[in-house]
Amino acid sequence: xxxxxxxxxxxxxxxxxxxxxxxxxxxxxxxxxxxxxxxxxxxxxxxxxxxxxxxxxxxxxxxxxxxxxxxxxxxxxxxxxxxxxxxxxxxxxxxxxxxxxxxxxxxxxxxxxxxxxxxxxxxxxxxxxxxxxxxxxxxxxxxxxxxxxxxx
Numbered sequence: 001x002x003x004x005x006x007x008x009x010x011x012x013x014x015x016x017x018x019x020x021x022x023x024x025x026x027x028x029x030x031x032x033x034x035x036x037x038x039x040x041x042x043x044x045x046x047x048x049x050x051x052x053x054x055x056x057x058x059x060x061x062x063x064x065x066x067x068x069x070x071x072x073x074x075x076x077x078x079x080x081x082x083x084x085x086x087x088x089x090x091x092x093x094x095x096x097x098x099x100x101x102x103x104x105x106x107x108x109x110x111x112x113x114x115x116x117x118x119x120x121x122x123x124x125x126x127x128x129x130x131x132x133x134x135x136x137x138x139x140x141x142x143x144x145x146x147x148x149x150x151x152x
Contacts, residue, residue, distance in 0.1 A: 001033070003032055006026075006027050006031055016117050016120075018117050018121060018124075019124065020044060020047040020127065021043060022041075022042040023040065023042070023117055025037060026038040026039055026040065026105075029112060030114075032111055034110050034111055035110055036110060037108045037112065037114060038105060039105070039106050042101055043095075045099055046095065048068075049093055049094050050093055050145055051070065051092070051145065051146040051147070052145045052146060053143075053146060054088070054089075054144065055089060055142055056108050056109060056111075056112045056113075057086070057087055057088050057109050058085075058092070059086070060078070060094070060106050061082075061104060061107075062081065062082050062102065063080060064080055064102055064103040065080070065098040065100045065103060066079050066098040067094050067102045069093070070091070071086045071091075071092045072090055072092075077097070112141070112142070113141065116140075116141035119140070120134075120137060123137065124137070
């Protein structure tokens with residue numbers, strides 16, 4: 001079965017709340033026969049993704065704001081127009097730095113995470129109390145959270 005064309009209009013789609021950020025899938029692995037997925041991701045100042053890794057590549061293109069990325073042992077400051085790729089199994093994290101809310105497009109190949117983020121949206125609703133649910137959610141979706149101690 002061939003992949004069907006997808007057109008996503010600016011005001012269409014549901015935003016998920018993920019750890020203080022808003023996330024909206026442009027396409028999921030269901031749309032692309034598992035080949036890839038892409039999403040819009042807001043990044044408010046001080047918010048982001050904790051260090052983690054997974055068995056798929058993930059890339060980010062910054063549209064607005066400044067975002068600090070950790071990929072492996074390196075830290076990078078990305079501004080609008082900058083792109084970064086985190087290969088599969090590489091520990092990575094990001095944090096919004098600018099007063100202006102950041103906005104990124106994220107790409108994953110093969111597509112994987114829409115069920116992971118949907119589960120977070122549905123079950124991690126009371127921060128910080130619900131953060132204890134994250135490791136089990138990650139395990140169900142092949143996402144491993146990495147503490148700074150694990151990196152030493």
